[in-house]
Amino acid sequence: MEAYPIKLSYHVRSYAFGDRRIPELLGKRGVPGGVVAETWEISDYRETTGRVLNGPYAGRTLHDLVEEFPDELVGKGWRGPHFPILCKFLDASRMLPVHLHAGDETAKRKYGEPNGKTEAWHILWAAEGATVLAGVREGVSREELREAFLARDYDAVMVRRGIESGDTVYVPGGVLHSFGPDTLVFEVQQTSDLGVSVMPEDLYGRPLGEEEWRANIEAALEELEPDPRPVPNPGLPLEEGDNRRVLCCAGPHFALERWTLAAAHREPPHPRRCLTLSNVGGGEVALEHAGGTEVLGRAESCLLPASIGAVRVVPEGEASLVACYVPDLQRDVIAPLREAGRSDEEIRGLGEVGL
Template identity: 25%
Template sequence: MNTLYPIKFTPIFKERLWGGTKLKDVLEKDSEGDLIGESWELSDVEGDVSVISNGSMAGKTLTEAIEMMGTDLLGRSVMDRFGKKFPILIKFIDAKQDLSIQLHPNDKLAQQRHNSFGKTEMWHVMQADPGSRLIVGFNKDVEKDEYVKHLEENTLLELLNYEEVDTGDTFFINTGKIHAIGAGILLAEIQQTSDVTYRVYDFNRRDKEGNTRELHTELALDAIDYEAKADFKVHYTKEKNVPNDMVSCPYFTTSYIDVSGELEHQLDRDSFTIYMCVDGEVEISVGDFKEIVKKGQTVLIPAAIAEVNLKADNAKILEVYI
């Protein structure tokens, strides 16, 4: 079947108040502007559906590809669970400034309020300026009334947990966990297909029209996990030419592969597979079809493909599936 090949997509660039130029300068993306904060690599979010850029399906949307290929693309178990909705959203994020302090609702709340999936996510740091930090969770257990008091008194930052980061650091963000990407960080993000965010603090910033951004104070109160849990830092090995386990949760499984030389890789799963190249470049072959995936690029392997050949001098990739 000629549609079974590694599929690439045209990135969808998002201008953000906190964005910068690393997507262009570091990842060599064709993004214009000084405030490009996000590159949506693989998206089935309504209004932002990815378009295929290579092979026989070039020009078709992800939605059209799913209609054409069904279980050959998604996998039977994935389709049984999610229907024809692609369940993962893949991004690269450049934070020139601190992002807002935010959190995401779980599946139940997101379904009730927004007819959406929740938003469990993970971050893999690709580059960080010296001293760059993330906010992940609280620095102690917090009562709801205490949180509200600090919010009202503009002292919320006193309650938050800061983590200094470096290249390769990886974080898993449960729904309900308060968090923010700090200035100077370029990262790969893997998340459920959802664009539901509750913003609770934004440093009183204003956009170019002089407006402050909307806060979601009341919506957030029942969505926040107020416990201080050290469950966010991902520890993983970096053995060459094998998948090194990083994250496994109901919404996605992610492994780290350091490709050096040539690797025949079996995809023994009833799911699509996504490869995000986070360093170097890798040649991915399926039969006679070859695709070069460079740092900052993403490729989707249909579920019906049982084996890929990975070839690189020295490339680091994230492997993602359900």
Template identity: 30%
Template sequence: MPLYPLRFEPIFTTNLWGGRRLPAFLNRTVTHNDPIGEAWILSDVEGSPSRVADGPLAGTTLREVFAADPGRIVGAAQAPRGRFPLLLKFLDARQELSVQVHPNDAQAALLGPGKFGKTEAWVVLERDAATSRLFAGFAEGVSANDFRAALATKTAPSTLHSFTPNVGDCLFLEAGTVHAIGSNLLLFEVQQTSDITYRLYDWDRVDAKTGQPRQLHVNEGLACADFGRGPCYPVGPAVAVSNGVRREGLVACDYFTLERLTSAAPFRVGAANQCRAVVCVKGHGELESAGARYPIRTGDVYLLPAEVGAAIVVPATEVTLLECGLPI
């Protein structure tokens, strides 16, 4: 069966720090009133695979599509242990997330086969100017002993570099960077296919459902924390404007590339024989590929398999897309 641009149904997760913005942002409904912290929009994480939303492969999981012939999906890019290597999600932080850290590949491999580290990047979609903060890396001069002492006195956030983000800011976080997402933020995140998080401090809160604090992983987190990692600042995008299309290069690392494209005129996404995922974060229109058109609107993600290659976005209004790629 020929492949085509694959759109996926989001997987919503309930989190005590979450809000209620994500279903409407993704043009979906949910049948419960619990706080929703994340929407996984492209996932090959064990136990949480994305499912194709429409077309001949509707209902098929990303795992099943990928396992049939990985090369048709990723082309010449690497797929460690036969898994799609990226996890894409939206986050709605009504409250602060924990102060946390993620392992690198070598540290994660010690946990067992099929475990990967977590290098990630965020893009700020909405924020509250009065209350929103991002915490990323240690403040200047903070040592490992300073941080350990702050954990003991429950003042860990004060040891981290923090700032009020602007809408559009992109932050790149290598594995080992101690970080936290503050309150009243809506973010897009791209990361390695990994769900390993070590909580170091959780703002002394209690889970209303259990009446207990959430589990911390202080020893594991300290073993993974990079104490040489100072303040992390928003990236300075490489901007190019041509034919009405604004292209911003945000991240190019060993695990993924991230670019932001904005235009009211038709423009190309993807590339021949390369795998890309495009995520609409503003506006709506259509995606044209091989003579067929597919609707695309805020919150949609389309996977463009290497077999499909490039496609054309035809905006109905000005559209902003985030395009994630795999290094070759």
């Protein structure tokens, strides 16, 4: 494989909860007019798989490359049906539906899918007083949940917490959740689009019939995991100084870091895992590698193949990036944080780290 920073076409969803914050606040170019609720920056989900925009593989799909170069692209020894993570910008100018995504076991048993959908929201911008709903209150019965959903009284049975820019919320599959209004997030998730809502409208705001709405509620109650109650977390610093790296969340499916760079940063080789980078700052970032240089503009994303070797990340002024990867939890998360003096309790707060 010819390894270089791979840019991909992005997929747009115009759900009713969105508006224009992705182009207006992040500066993303080329988006269509009207509502832009989500841009799927790195995706290998079925028909949304990205198409390569640059370099020798221009015109080919991400799925093509995953199938042909699993070791060189994703990581030595990796095998799977699709690229393992999906990264998106999400504009919750309005409240998202209250919904959940199937966990791995439910996805396989009920839907015949290879995996479910655990996700995390990294808060890029939130208005003062913004909140998330995530998880159900302890001791709430199935009947109380059903009654609350039919009454649209979600606060009666769910946990609401405040959020700020820089927080991250790790949401395992099966956890009931919503957020918005007035929130802009970067989301990383398992590659899946399974989901069931308990609200009487669909994602585009169209009303559902009574029978369909009630059937969705019953499906959600069947798939619900009642115990996880996600808590927004500011993350744990891995590096301080001119350049700051914060480990924001971690679990078996993905880890997310936020990088704030005032000087060049050398990202060492990672032959066992690839890395996605999304530029969420105000200027361009140069990615220097053995084969040349690629520039990442505002609100652009790319994939650094596992075989690319060292990459020098050079900011234009101060840069802000989100980096995602599938971690080896002991090597990439637990060991470096323990070395930095972090307690196991702090590390557990990042998600599902196996401690």
